Amino acid sequence: MRNECRQEADSIFNNDIKCPNGELTLEALSEMKHLERCFLEIMRMFPVVPIVVRKLETPLKINNELEIPVGTNVGIPIVLLHRSSENFPEPDQFQPDRFLPENFKKRHPFSYLPFSAGPRGCLGMKLATMEAKTVVVYILREFEVETSDKIEDVTHIPSITVQLERGYYFRFKKRVNGPASL
Numbered sequence: 001m002r003n004e005c006r007q008e009a010d011s012i013f014n015n016d017i018k019c020p021n022g023e024l025t026l027e028a029l030s031e032m033k034h035l036e037r038c039f040l041e042i043m044r045m046f047p048v049v050p051i052v053v054r055k056l057e058t059p060l061k062i063n064n065e066l067e068i069p070v071g072t073n074v075g076i077p078i079v080l081l082h083r084s085s086e087n088f089p090e091p092d093q094f095q096p097d098r099f100l101p102e103n104f105k106k107r108h109p110f111s112y113l114p115f116s117a118g119p120r121g122c123l124g125m126k127l128a129t130m131e132a133k134t135v136v137v138y139i140l141r142e143f144e145v146e147t148s149d150k151i152e153d154v155t156h157i158p159s160i161t162v163q164l165e166r167g168y169y170f171r172f173k174k175r176v177n178g179p180a181s182l
C-alpha cells in the first residue's frame with residue numbers, strides 16, 4: 001500500500017502542469033485513485049461511526065414476515081455491515097481493490113456506509129475524504145513511514161465514534177530521494 005500510494009503521489013507531484021511549483025491542486029488530488037481506494041478500505045475496516053440510529057416514520061417489513069412499527073428506533077450496525085463476507089469476501093483483509101469501479105458497482109449501494117446515506121447522511125463526506133488524502137500525500141512526500149504494528153493489532157473501544165484502545169507507533173524518516181519538486 002505504502003509504496004503504491006507514494007509512487008502515485010510522486011508521479012503527480014512531479015508533473016508541473018498538475019502540481020505547479022510542487023503545490024497540490026484539487027485536480028491532482030482527485031487523480032490519486034489508489035490513495036482514495038486505500039482510504040475507502042480503511043473506512044470499511046474501521047468506520048469512525050460504528051452505528052447509526054433511525055426512528056421509523058413508516059412501518060418496516062423484513063422478508064415479508066416481520067413488520068416493525070412506526071416510531072421504533074432502528075440501529076444500523078455499519079461496522080458489522082462492513083465486515084460481512086457476503087459483501088466483502090475475506091473481510092478482515094486489507095484489499096483496496098474492492099473499491100475499483102468494476103468491483104464497487106457489484107455491491108448493494110447500502111453495503112458500505114462510512115458516511116451513512118440518505119437525507120441525513122454526512123454533509124462533509126467529500127471534504128473529509130480530501131482532507132485525509134491531503135494529509136497522507138504530504139506525509140508520504142516528505143517521509144518514509146514504517147511501523148511494526150499490524151492491521152490486526154488495531155483494537156478500539158466502541159462509542160458514538162470509535163476510539164483507539166491504545167496508541168500505534170510509526171517511524172518517520174526524512175526522504176532523501178523525494179519528488180524533484182522537494
Ligand code: HEM
Binds near residue numbers: 053113120122125128
Ligand atoms: C472521516 C470523517 C467523517 C465521517 C466518518 C463522518 C461520518 C458521518 C456519519 C456516519 C453521519 C451520519 C450520522 C447519523 O446518521 O447519525 C454524519 C453526519 C454529518 N456529518 Fe459527517 N463525517 C465525517 C466528517 C465530516 C465533516 C468534515 C463535516 C463537515 C465539514 C461533516 C458534517 C456532517 C453533518 C453536518 C452531518 C449531519 C447531517 C444531518 O443530520 O443532516 N462530517 N457524518
